[in-house]
Structure formats: structure tokens, C-alpha cells
Amino acid sequence: MSWTRRxxxxxxxxxxxxxxxxxAGASATVGKKRERDALxxxxxxxxxxxxxxxxxxxxxxxVGVIGFGIRGEQLxxxxxxxxxxxxxxxxxxxxxxxxxxxxxxALEDFxxxxxxxxxxxxxxxxxxxxxxxAIRSFxxxxxxxxxxxxxxxxxxxxxxxxxVVATPDHWHAPIAMEALRxxxxxxxEKPMTHTLSETYELREVALNSKAILQVGHQHRQxxxxxxxxxxxxxxxxxHVSLITTNTNxxxxxxxxxxxxxxxxxxxxxxxxxxxxxxPQIPFNKNHFFRWRKWWAYGSGLxxxxxxxxYDRLNCVLKMGIPNSVMASGGIYTHRDARNVPDxxxxxxxxxxxxxxxxxxxxxxxxMTFVYSATLGNTLNRPTVLMGxxxxxxxxxxxxxxxxxxxxxxFTQLExxxxxxxxxxxxxxxxxxxxxxxxxxxxxxxxDKGLMWTYIDGKRVDxxxxxxxxxLSAIRNNGPVSCGIQQGFEEAISAHMAGLSWKLGRRIExxxxxxxxxxxxxxxxxxALLDSPPGIGNFAPDVVT
Amino acid sequence: xxxxxxxxxxxxxxxxxxxxxxxxxxxxGIVKVYxxxxxxxxxxxxxxxxxxxxFAWLTAESILPWVDTLNxxxxxxxxxxxxxxxxxxxxxxxxxxxxALYYLAHPSFPGLDQLNAEGNYWLVNKNLIELAAxxxxxxxxxxxxxxxxxxLKPKTxxxxxxxx
Numbered sequence: 001m002s003w004t005r006r007x008x009x010x011x012x013x014x015x016x017x018x019x020x021x022x023x024a025g026a027s028a029t030v031g032k033k034r035e036r037d038a039l040x041x042x043x044x045x046x047x048x049x050x051x052x053x054x055x056x057x058x059x060x061x062x063v064g065v066i067g068f069g070i071r072g073e074q075l076x077x078x079x080x081x082x083x084x085x086x087x088x089x090x091x092x093x094x095x096x097x098x099x100x101x102x103x104x105x106a107l108e109d110f111x112x113x114x115x116x117x118x119x120x121x122x123x124x125x126x127x128x129x130x131x132x133x134a135i136r137s138f139x140x141x142x143x144x145x146x147x148x149x150x151x152x153x154x155x156x157x158x159x160x161x162x163x164v165v166a167t168p169d170h171w172h173a174p175i176a177m178e179a180l181r182x183x184x185x186x187x188x189e190k191p192m193t194h195t196l197s198e199t200y201e202l203r204e205v206a207l208n209s210k211a212i213l214q215v216g217h218q219h220r221q222x223x224x225x226x227x228x229x230x231x232x233x234x235x236x237x238x239h240v241s242l243i244t245t246n247t248n249x250x251x252x253x254x255x256x257x258x259x260x261x262x263x264x265x266x267x268x269x270x271x272x273x274x275x276x277x278x279p280q281i282p283f284n285k286n287h288f289f290r291w292r293k294w295w296a297y298g299s300g301l302x303x304x305x306x307x308x309x310y311d312r313l314n315c316v317l318k319m320g321i322p323n324s325v326m327a328s329g330g331i332y333t334h335r336d337a338r339n340v341p342d343x344x345x346x347x348x349x350x351x352x353x354x355x356x357x358x359x360x361x362x363x364x365x366x367m368t369f370v371y372s373a374t375l376g377n378t379l380n381r382p383t384v385l386m387g388x389x390x391x392x393x394x395x396x397x398x399x400x401x402x403x404x405x406x407x408x409x410f411t412q413l414e415x416x417x418x419x420x421x422x423x424x425x426x427x428x429x430x431x432x433x434x435x436x437x438x439x440x441x442x443x444x445x446x447d448k449g450l451m452w453t454y455i456d457g458k459r460v461d462x463x464x465x466x467x468x469x470x471l472s473a474i475r476n477n478g479p480v481s482c483g484i485q486q487g488f489e490e491a492i493s494a495h496m497a498g499l500s501w502k503l504g505r506r507i508e509x510x511x512x513x514x515x516x517x518x519x520x521x522x523x524x525x526x527a528l529l530d531s532p533p534g535i536g537n538f539a540p541d542v543v544t
Numbered sequence: 545x546x547x548x549x550x551x552x553x554x555x556x557x558x559x560x561x562x563x564x565x566x567x568x569x570x571x572x573g574i575v576k577v578y579x580x581x582x583x584x585x586x587x588x589x590x591x592x593x594x595x596x597x598x599f600a601w602l603t604a605e606s607i608l609p610w611v612d613t614l615n616x617x618x619x620x621x622x623x624x625x626x627x628x629x630x631x632x633x634x635x636x637x638x639x640x641x642x643x644a645l646y647y648l649a650h651p652s653f654p655g656l657d658q659l660n661a662e663g664n665y666w667l668v669n670k671n672l673i674e675l676a677a678x679x680x681x682x683x684x685x686x687x688x689x690x691x692x693x694x695x696l697k698p699k700t701x702x703x704x705x706x707x708x
Contacts, residue, residue, distance in 0.1 A: 011695035014628040025574030
């Protein structure tokens with residue numbers, strides 16, 4: 001077969017084009033990948049692996065649940081116990097999501113959750129409806145669940161090895177101390193305590209107890225935070241001088257205006273026990289269901305949500321208790337007789353803390369941690385760690401941007417191998433997972449890495465991991481991620497912020513004495529619990 | 545202007561169209577082949593419109609690797625057949641299939657979010673236009689005019705060689 005030159009050209013003209021396009025695509029892709037690999041090699045960040053936990057062997061751990069409200073139910077689900085009501089609700093939500101063609105995986109996630117070697121044997125809730133709901137859902141003929149009227153009875157019964165404490169804040173420490181003194185293991189929700197003196201005392205008790213205490217900061221199990229620790233330790237951000245954390249919510253649920261059930265009466269609720277050491281006021285449903293809005297039982301933004309952000313960073317940086325705190329804010333978005341602020345800003349000073357630096361020694365030291373919150377806006381402001389060399393956004397995903405004036409990356413920036421607007425590292429363990437999230441509040445927590453983490457691309461409830469770690473530590477006497485020291489630092493920092501807001505003063509920490517520095521002659525605990533006259537105690541019983 | 549002159553001009557234009565579409569497909573395919581981290585997960589997971597659940601189903605762990613491989617294979621097939629000008633009708637069919645899937649995963653229907661779209665579209669978008677162009681190339685293949693198919697077609701009785 002022979003062709004003229006014209007024939008050959010018309011027939012085979014495409015071949016060089018094919019070669020050119022192929023070469024262009026391959027060289028661009030491979031070149032980009034090589035550059036990225038070289039960069040990642042320089043950064044040498046090690047994405048963390050799932051934590052290995054020793055088996056919870058032997059007989060199932062016998063657990064008593066104290067407090068079966070919203071959080072109590074969630075903790076029980078992490079232990080593998082879901083109420084009939086929740087299961088029915090989730091089945092309905094799954095069907096609805098299916099009909100609307102959107103993913104919704106809460107029920108599937110729960111069913112796929114590994115079974116823990118644990119048995120709920122007792123429930124203590126002062127509200128009949130909740131105690132009965134737990135028994136109705138969890139008890140079987142072979143495995144009955146006993147209702148205890150008081151936590152003291154439950155702890156003294158000898159039938160429970162461990163307790164889960166999900167009560168209002170003012171009951172956390174008294175119950176935890178009672179458990180630890182009797183060598184009953186305790187999982188305590190945050191904030192760990194309600195006052196300074198409780199915090200000091202609980203530390204003593206915990207250190208002298210054989211029982212294991214875990215504070216409920218489940219995000220310590222989030223894999224991205226472990227990777228973030230590696231990033232900090234390798235000095236990739238340089239000297240971090242400022243951290244900004246935020247809470248942005250804008251709905252009733254986010255502002256703690258939970259459902260008030262009509263069957264709640266002095267007959268169905270042990271009101272005296274609910275009040276405990278709080279001011280003795282007449283039965284008030286509003287206070288009972290929405291206790292987070294009053295200093296007498298809760299601690300507002302500082303104890304409820306700041307603690308999450310503080311501990312997230314303390315988990316990554318281990319910066320401990322700030323030297324001083326100044327806070328401001330007010331009740332601006334929900335003037336509904338609450339006495340905790342709903343707009344709240346706190347600045348924590350760490351003048352001696354350093355994440356290392358790339359400039360001459362001695363030039364950089366100290367950091368401010370800013371917490372800024374409003375319950376009247378949902379703009380998603382991410383958590384950002386701002387270093388001399390790079391900034392990092394911290395959540396379930398991690399993103400690092402080099403700083404345009406970085407010392408460490410000066411050459412790469414000069415050569416155009418890095419640009420300030422282009423991330424040099426991204427960690428997204430969820431990149432191959434399809435999520436179905438139910439509400440604005442859960443999305444808020446999910447973005448912060450507070451709800452779940454991803455192991456091999458699979459979504460895992462971080463509360464499940466946190467409780468599994470605690471149960472494993474009980475059986476194997478192992479360490480826990482959020483023990484008494486971490487809880488102590490969290491509680492003191494939160495109370496310093498709350499006090500600063502209440503007193504309008506700078507609150508300082510004396511690291512040597514391990515005490516908050518006295519302010520004039522003020523009784524700091526009394527100030528922390530104080531309900532300003534005119535609001536709070538007069539909260540209407542019935543809310544329209 | 546004679547009819548044959550017009551046909552020749554039109555064929556030239558169609559060849560250019562074929563080359564450009566082939567170029568586009570080939571480059572997209574090559575970039576995916578040489579990038580081991582590439583996956584169609586995000587595109588499929590964010591799918592919208594009436595076939596959303598079908599595309600979401602394709603993201604299943606057992607299916608996704610097949611989807612990814614078939615995608616770049618198909619892209620390369622269209623690219624190679626169009627640029628070389630051989631089996632270009634088959635290339636046009638595969639191209640239309642791919643583009644139909646891309647269009648249906650993210651249709652420019654009113655009321656749906658336009659994800660990663662650099663322009664504004666109502667019903668018709670660039671995927672649909674490229675699909676229509678592939679249809680034209682299917683109806684009027686040009687590989688025998690300019691392309692490898694020209695060299696492989698049976699010789700006609702009147703050739704230059706015989707005359708000279």
C-alpha cells in the first residue's frame with residue numbers, strides 16, 4: 001500500500017495532535033503531583049491512624065445512667081442503647097429522606113456501630129417520664145434495669161461499676177465525687193464542675209480514687225485533631241500568636257429553649273433534688289427543662305460551648321490554663337428571663353506559651369485565644385490558628401495556608417511554589433463519605449469535629465469512641481484522653497471566663513498556688529452562681 | 545459557489561469541530577489517568593435532579609472504582625477516535641453517552657443549584673451543546689475525509705497513481 005504525501009498528511013495528521021495533547025496532559029498532571037509530593041515531603045505531616053484500644057474483656061461493664069435528658073439519651077446510644085421513641089423517629093426521618101432523595105444515615109450509623117461489652121443496669125432520673133422511658137426501652141426479662149431515686153442509692157448499691165453523669169451542671173461534681181470516693185468509675189459531661197471550689201476538690205478526690213474519670217469531651221477522639229497535633233509539633237504554622245474560635249447559632253434549640261413537656265408536674269419531678277444546692281425556688285418547668293439559661297444550674301456559653309472550643313485547642317496545643325481572662329457580652333438575642341449571656345466574647349491570655357518559631361530566638365512568645373459567640377446569627381466562622389508561617393483551619397477537615405510574610409516558607413513563596421491563597425495541605429478524612437446531617441445544631445457540632453470522626457472513610461460517632469476508651473480503661477486500667485487534669489483545666493478556664501463576665505474584671509490564674517487569684521474580698525464562687533436581681537428567678541413558669 | 549465546494553468547506557469545519565471535541569475529551573481523560581488521587585466521587589455525590597439517587601448509588605465503595613475507570617477509558621476512547629479520525633462514529637456515540645450522564649448528574653434545570661458552573665444556564669448548558677455537536681459528527685463522520693479512516697478505506701478506481 002502506498003500513499004502520496006497529501007494522503008498521508010490527511011490520514012495521519014491527527015497523530016502529532018494526539019501526542020501533543022497527551023504529553024501536555026501527562027506532564028501537567030505529573031508535574032503538579034510531583035510538586036505537591038515534594039511539598040508534602042517537606043512538611044512531613046503524618047495523618048493520624050485510628051486509636052488502638054485494648055479490649056473490654058470479661059463480664060460486661062455494669063453501668064448506671066444518672067440523668068436521661070437529651071445528652072443522657074445520646075450517651076446511651078453511644079453505649080448501644082437507643083429508645084423506642086428515637087428508633088421510631090429515625091425510621092420516619094430515614095423514610096422521609098429517602099422520599100426526598102437526600103442522604104440520612106443516623107439510623108444506619110447507629111446500627112453499624114460496634115457493640116460494646118457493656119450493660120446498663122440502673123437508671124437515676126428525677127423525672128418519672130424519663131426514667132420510665134429508659135426502662136421501657138432498655139430493660140428485658142433477662143436484663144432488668146433498676147430505677148434509683150437518688151444517685152447516692154445507685155452508687156451505694158454495689159450493683160453498678162460505673163456511672164454516666166449527664167445532669168445539669170450543678171450536679172456534675174457532687175455526683176462525680178460521690179462515685180469516685182466509692183471507687184465507682186465516672187463519665188462526666190462538660191463542664192466538669194459548676195464552681196471553682198468544686199473543681200479544686202474534685203481533682204483531689206479523683207487523684208485519690210482507684211476509679212477512672214473521663215470528662216465528656218468526645219472530640220479528643222477526632223482524628224483530624226490528632227493530625228493537627230503533628231502539624232503543630234513540626235512547627236508548620238510557626239509561632240501561633242492568635243487563635244479564634246466561635247459559636248454561631250440562631251434558633252431556639254441552639255439557645256437552649258428545649259421542649260417543655262406538659263406532663264411535668266411536682267408529682268412527676270423530684271423538684272427538691274433538682275434544685276440541690278441552687279436557690280430554693282418554687283417548682284418551675286421553665287427552669288427544669290431549660291436549666292442551661294440560669295447560672296444557678298448551668299454556666300451559659302462559657303460552660304456549655306466555650307468549653308468545647310477551649311478543650312479542642314487544649315487537646316491540640318496542650319496550652320493549659322490561661323494566665324488571665326477578660327470577657328464581655330450580654331443578653332441581646334433572647335431576652336426571655338434567662339440570666340446567662342447569649343452574646344459572649346472572651347480573650348484568654350497565654351503570655352508564656354509558644355508553639356515554636358522560625359525567626360530569631362526570643363522574638364516570639366505568647367498567644368491570645370479568642371472565643372466569640374452569638375446565639376443570634378449562623379454565619380459559619382471557622383476555628384483558625386494564626387501562625388507567623390501559616391494559618392490552619394481546624395475542624396473535621398484541616399486546611400493550611402502559608403502566610404505571605406512567612407520566614408520558614410520565604411524561598412517557596414519567592415519561587416512561586418507556594419501562594420498565600422492556596423492551601424499547602426488539606427486533610428479531609430470524609431472525602432469519600434456521604435453524609436446525612438439532620439439539623440442546624442448537629443451541623444454546627446459536626447463542622448467543629450464534635451459529633452463524629454472518620455475511620456477509613458467511615459463515619460464513627462466520636463462519643464462512642466470516647467466512651468469505649470473509658471470502658472477499656474476501666475477493664476485495663478489504661479489512660480483516658482480527658483481525665484482529671486484535662487477536666488480541671490477546662491473547668492477552671494470556663495469559670496474564669498464566666499467570672500470575668502459577671503464581675504466585669506480581669507480574672508487571673510496563679511499557676512504556683514493552683515488557684516484563681518482572689519479579686520478584692522469577693523467570694524468568687526458566690527459571684528459565679530449569683531443570679532442578678534430582677535432576672536432569672538422570675539422566669540415565667542409557662543412559656544408561650 | 546458549487547455544491548461540492550460547499551461540502552468541502554463544511555467537511556473542513558466538521559473536522560475542526562471533531563478535533564476540538566477530541567482534544568477536550570483526551571485532555572480530560574489524560575489528566576485523570578495520570579492523577580492517582582482523582583475520583584468522580586464529589587461530582588456524583590453532589591448530583592442533583594431526577595437521577596440524583598442513581599448517581600449517589602454509583603458512589604458505593606464497590607462500584608466507584610469501576611465508574612472511575614470506565615469514565616477515563618471512555619474519555620480516552622472519544623479523544624483518540626476523534627483526533628485520529630477513525631471509528632469516529634463509535635466515538636460520537638460514546639461521547640454522547642458520557643455527556644448525557646454529565647448533563648443528567650448536574651442538569652441546568654431551573655431551581656437547581658449550578659455547581660461549578662462558570663456561566664449562567666437555563667436548560668441548555670455546554671454539556672448539552674457538546675452532545676449535540678457529537679450528534680452532528682455521528683451523522684456526518686469525517687474520518688474518511690481527514691483521518692486515519694481515509695487511509696483504510698477501499699481505494700476507488702480513479703487514483704492519481706493510476707493516471708500518472
